[in-house]
Amino acid sequence: MARKAGSHGERTEAAIRNAALRLIARHGYEAVSMRQLADAVDLGAAAIYRYFPTKQAILMRLLESHMRDLLTAWHAERLPAARPAPQRLEAFTRFHIRHHLPRSEGVFLSYMELRSLTPENFVAIEALRQSYEADLAEILEAGQQQGSLSVPAPQVTARAIIAMLTGLTTWYRATGPMSPEEVEAIYWRLVAGMTGLSDRPAKGAARPVTA
Amino acid sequence: MARKAGSHGERTEAAIRNAALRLIARHGYEAVSMRQLADAVDLGAAAIYRYFPTKQAILMRLLESHMRDLLTAWHAERLPAARPAPQRLEAFTRFHIRHHLPRSEGVFLSYMELRSLTPENFVAIEALRQSYEADLAEILEAGQQQGSLSVPAPQVTARAIIAMLTGLTTWYRATGPMSPEEVEAIYWRLVAGMTGLSDRPAKGAARPVTA
DNA sequence: CCTTGAATTGAACGAGCGTTCGTTTATCTT
DNA sequence: AAGATAAACGAACGCTCGTTCAATTCAAGG
Helix, strand or coil: CCCCCCCCHHHHHHHHHHHHHHHHHHHCCCCCCHHHHHHHCCCCHHHHCCCCCCHHHHHHHHHHHHHHHHHHHHHHHCCCCCCCHHHHHHHHHHHHHHHHHHHHHHHHHHHHCHHHCCHHHHHHHHHHHHHHHHHHHHHHHHHHHHCCCCCCCHHHHHHHHHHHHHHHHHHCCCCCCCCHHHHHHHHHHHHHHHCCCCCCCCCCCCCCCCC | CCCCCCCCHHHHHHHHHHHHHHHHHHHCCCCCCHHHHHHHCCCCHHHHHHCCCCHHHHHHHHHHHHHHHHHHHHHHHCCCCCCCHHHHHHHHHHHHHHHHHHHHHHHHHHHHCHHHCCHHHHHHHHHHHHHHHHHHHHHHHHHHHHCCCCCCCHHHHHHHHHHHHHHHHHHCCCCCCCCHHHHHHHHHHHHHHHCCCCCCCCCCCCCCCCC
16 A cells, blocks of 8 residues: 555645644653554554654644744734733733633643753744743833832743743643633733732722723 | 672662652653663663662652652641631742752652653652642632632632742752742742732731741 | 672663655646 | 656664663671
8 A cells, every 4th residue: 555545745744743742742752652643643654754854843843833823823912012011911811821721732742842852943942932921021021110010020920920821721621610711810810919910909000901 | 790899779779869850850751761870870771670660660759759758848837727828828838939949850850740650650649749739729718718818719729829839940040140038039929919918918918927 | 708688780682763765556737 | 548746655774662680799797
């Protein structure tokens, strides 16, 4: 046997990526073999090399597109710098949760498998991650300077918020009793508290949008 | 050659554990081979099997003792349930940071390599983790009922806090510009904010201890 | 000092690894 | 219908994996 009936390159590549995402998220990059991956998409191991030059390239492409998707979606949805910092922060929080909840496997990969990247691949991905983090830090800093947010140390707080929000994906399951909207509301309240916002804002803080 | 001059079982075992912790934290369980590990402690690969029956047992012992150390230290340091919830929460927060900061590699392992455990080993470790999390949730719940803390959903908030605090170990380096005490202060302020505590507590909340 | 047991070795096992290669089959182009 | 190209195969390569085992050397106890 050789070429299969109805086979099409783009479809096969997508199938490989999906299977790789699922398998690596579940077992880890090093633990997943090319033969395992090939079995999952009903191919011989050799066929994968038509689409990815190496195993490392599979991981890299998964991580890279995960980060690019994140940044693209965020850049489309973020509020302009002219808007009040509390609103921008809420937009960030809700966006982050909405974007990540249905992508738990990609999130997992992005956290766990950075160390499986070659050094040069690592710095490329890390740069993307840092730009996202810096965006949040800038919002916090702006709010601090305007007096609408009260934040101990913007960079540290930014990391704390992201860690907290991202940790969500490790336990949240769509099949559970909690709706995404409920989760979003809870976490936004936590973030608001962390940054000195409360339900009855003092000292001229903009009213939190509870959309 | 066989037995080495000055060799002693206990010392060798400790050396293996230390090297395994460092190597697995850096490269991942699956990526570290027995020969690599043996090299790091200047032994032949076969010698490791005098101390650990399998590779899996090394990981399990590392994770188990990490969790047991955590729980033992916490049980020794936590405040009794009679004390005000805000104080108990602050004790938890500061303990968690103090305990984890110098153990970043163990923390990393406990998060990343759970999936490398066999199912039965996994449930054993997971039970320990859950008991720690439940302890925090109980504090939040108590504070909520007494009205000294304002928490959206105790279980969710407990997970959020732990994720936030534990994320600290991924970026904090003792060689950096920030002292452990500064970090502790910042994070406690964040946790206090998340739970409705502020510098000027309202509605009868106990005054946060800023020791 | 001699024996016993702890500590470690080197060699080997079968299995599986990522990757390459020449070949075969299906689809597309003309 | 024929030739070109895209898609997949099975077999193999050299290596490394976790683990076992008989043999060897060192440290202690009587």
